[in-house]
Amino acid sequence: MSKKEVVIDQEAILTLIKHTGFSPEDNIFELIDGAIDAKARHIHITYRDSEKFKGTKQVKVQDDGTGFLNPCVGIPERVGVFGVRKQNKPGEKTIGAFGFGTSQALASNTLSGGDSLVDSTDNYFRSAKCEMVFDSESNKFLVIGPDNNTHTPDRIPGSEISLNGLKSRMSVERLKRLISVLYYKSSVAYLGDSKGVEIYVNEERIEFHDPFLNREKPKDGVLERGIVEVMLPDYGKYEIRWIQIFQPWVDKNISKITGIPWESGRGTSLRSDTSGIYLLRNGRYSSIGSGYFGTDKHGNVRQKGHNLSGIRLEIENVEPVVGNEAVVESAQINKSNVSFKQLTDNPKMKPLWQAVTKLVTKRETYYKSLVEQSKYHGYPGSILVRNEEHELTQAVNNEITNRTSRLNLSNRVDNLYAKVNLVERDDMIPIKFRYNGEVSFGLGLHTIVFEVNQKSDFYLENTDNDIINQIVDYEFLLRDNENRLIKPEEVDSE
16 A cells, blocks of 8 residues: 655645635535536435444545546545646636645545545546545645556446545535535536536435526516626626515415425525525535625625515626636635625625625615505505504404314304414514413313514514414414314413
8 A cells, every 4th residue: 555645735734624614514515516527427425424433424425427537646646735726628617716625625524533535436447445544643644545556347437535424413404405506507407418417415316496596487576687797807797697586475476486495494484594695606606695695885794684585696707807717706715605704805896796785775675665565555465564463363263264164163252263462572483372261162272362473583574374374373283183172271281
């Protein structure tokens, strides 16, 4: 076995690894980026609890890309050299901007005490497996591998990189959810069978999702979109492609997007963290909303707020300045952890962020105008604040009546199953329920009193129907296995 020293100043690498902001989860995405840059068409990810390192994860990223040429030499030469980019051919684009990602993923996992392995086969069916280790005595990283390749005619060219002992707390479902959007522009769903990539997690094929809903037809007051162009002398031409999804009409007017993991929040509400800025570079989003909208007119960070939910901005350098490939989205080594402060503080980027500020302000103002229309003119999908308590109470009871027609609940006082109180509480719990003991019906149950918190995001972001349905569904939970309503004391004792 040969040992080949990593080529770089070791102290510099240790500093970079510790301070570049890579999380264990980011390392997974860096391996996916490397597979896509290697022209892989199929990427299989295994993500599970580690048997060797308790409380950690083992992740394997297997691809059918080009592999490492002459692996016994090529693996150490590529993963053991930090900061050396692959030279692109004319017109070729790669996700990796600095030649750092795969090496960083291996090194950081190694430094945290895990096992980091690379197994690759090239197009000549030459195979080799190498391990990155950290020698604490010399304070150096080493790549350990065979002196010669193994001839493997039965293997498909490609690579498998394994990080065992990854200190990740990400669930499998969240990993799939993030991949479905991060790599949408690299997927078969976007590029087609001849160019796109398929990704599998634990053998389940990822259903990619377009966060900009380009298949949905725009409609005033439902979904609107547009493009703003900005020229930056030092970087080139940028496009800000925006959409605005109006929450009150999502469920009725947009094709079931609330059933998609990326979109679904509480009930039929959109997730607030899917709004904001999506930085796009060569088929990979380096930022996916997170409720960030650049800065306001005073230069302060502009983040979240119920008036901004549903606004998404895709920013891409569509015509970069020749010779200047370090565009804004690759200004950081860690593509998955963009520091917007670093970007907005760059004076050369100021015109871009001014355009973002202007655009977001305009869309927020428009949203507020629709809310005002709903207040005075009964605009469809009016926000909860437009209703009085008695109106909501009546609506809830009507819905219960419709859903319980098969049950003998006719002996009601004042036709009330439930009462709705609008309250303001600091606990931010959207809905609580209790029994007031004033009214009884049917099986002797007291009226259920629901307290809807006007201070909660739920109250601000949902439509009347959303809240009515959640209250009714809440009431439906108060049944036994034979669909009989449960007595209040039985619920209270749980």
